[in-house]
Amino acid sequence: MKIINIVGARPNFMKMAPIIEAMNRYPEQIKHLLVHTGQHYDEKMSKAFFDDLGMPKPDIDLEVGSGSHAEQTARIMVEFEKVCLREKPDLGIVVGDVNSTMACTITAKKLGIKVAHVEAGLRSRDMGMPEEINRLCTDVLCDYLFTTDYVADRNLKAEGVPEEKIHFVGNVMIDTLRKHERKAESLTLLHDWGLEAGRYATMTLHRPSNVDDPHILAGLLEALADISRDLPIVFPIHPRTRKMAEKFGLEHFLNSGDRIEGIWCTEPLGYLEFLHLNMNAKMVLTDSGGLQEETTVLGVPCITMRHNTERPITCTEGTNRLVGNDPRKVKEAAEAVLRGDWNFGQVPEKWDGKAAERIVQVLLSHPPTAV
Structure with missing residues (x-):
């Protein structure tokens, strides 16, 4: 199984790092590449995250840089299409809700490549947030929807997503924190x-x-x-x-x-x-x-x-x-x-540092096939 893992901004790094680590436990079954779109282009701010998280340097850096939402999204799609045509992956994995998430999802799907969305189903119901538009567009197209909690599951089901696409795995951000x-x-x-x-x-x-x-x-x-x-x-x-x-x-x-x-x-x-x-x-x-x-x-x-x-x-x-x-x-x-008047609550279900391994197990047991 050949997988392209996609990051574009600093929060993506924290979500992708444990997934890459989990994939590395199965070198015979999974071959993967890391693509950095360069959406977040501040080298100082981005490099520190790669170093802290022990992530490998990206195999491919698209270096799209800044611009309006339309300009940035368009540049990502043009450059990522070249990568997909050259590498011919079985699956793309996107995380979070940045422009790179949506742009790479649309590009891969139009080329017949299946896509998995990590952190699917999150909804603010605020269409004034660019991230909400990215989340909605990404989720409607993806083949694997990996969710962090039962609320996200409920959101996807209410939107008509087939249950077999939805996988409640927990929160990969917490995998990184626990590690x-x-x-x-x-x-x-x-x-x-x-x-x-x-x-x-x-x-x-x-x-x-x-x-x-x-x-x-x-x-x-x-x-x-x-x-x-x-x-x-x-x-x-x-x-x-x-x-x-x-x-x-x-x-x-x-x-x-x-x-x-x-x-x-x-x-x-x-x-x-x-x-x-x-x-x-x-x-x-x-x-x-x-x-x-x-x-x-x-x-x-x-x-x-x-x-x-x-x-x-x-x-x-x-x-x-x-x-x-x-x-x-x-x-x-x-x-x-x-004054101490605060609810300290509890840790939600499956926020236990094992979400990335659950994601990989789903992919191994339900490998992507051609669209």
Whole structure:
């Protein structure tokens, strides 16, 4: 069985790493290539993830770079088609919900190549999110739909997906976390930076809905600055967010000095460094997706600055709470964490570090055949 594994952005690396490791246990049955579309093109930010996760260097790098959604998607499709025609794989595996996920799925299917989607069935019901469009288009085309939880299963069945395509395997992101958490624990970053476990928060903030509007970004930063008077916030700032803060004249909220106080900005961190910080944090404030899952497993309160989530199980069973981008609600949630008024929940079913092996076993027992 010849498989092409496809990654395009940093979150994809964390999901693909355990799948590659699981495939390597079956060298006689599975031959695989790793294709990096280059959708996320920041070498410093991407390289750190490959190094931390012990992933092999991509066999093929399409180097598509940035651009509008249409431009980027088109370039990926053109370049990935060449790869498919040359390599003639039996199966393509896509992960997550970035433009590369959708573009490579469409390209492979039009060439008669079967496709598997890891992290299928997640739904925010927000068509204003480009990721939701990518998820819907990908799932309707794929032949194997590997889901993280029962909610995703239910979503797919409600959309008319045949049950034989749906495979509840668990969460490959958690495979990566479980594999690396001991190594992350051993880092000395807290000591090096003069931090104490449980005496700081970590934060990510990058979504256009939060950072592209000056009034919304100003309100959030002001609320976060208030929170940081009681608990310093370590903020590995996304280049996009830094750019918008400077554009709107809001950089005075951000501290990049030597003393850790207020909203303390760092350069983007590697996977292990950020995991080290998050596992020791009092709380995590975020607008990302994967952190909602990681904090649920780590047992760390997560305040998600979004109005919806494609990962609702992190709210119903985990440590996550949606607060939107209302500054008052963000502060109220942080105050609740500080006074201990938080639901610490439980780890969802099959989030046990074995999802990738389940995926490989499905492929070995139900190998792809020609369309």
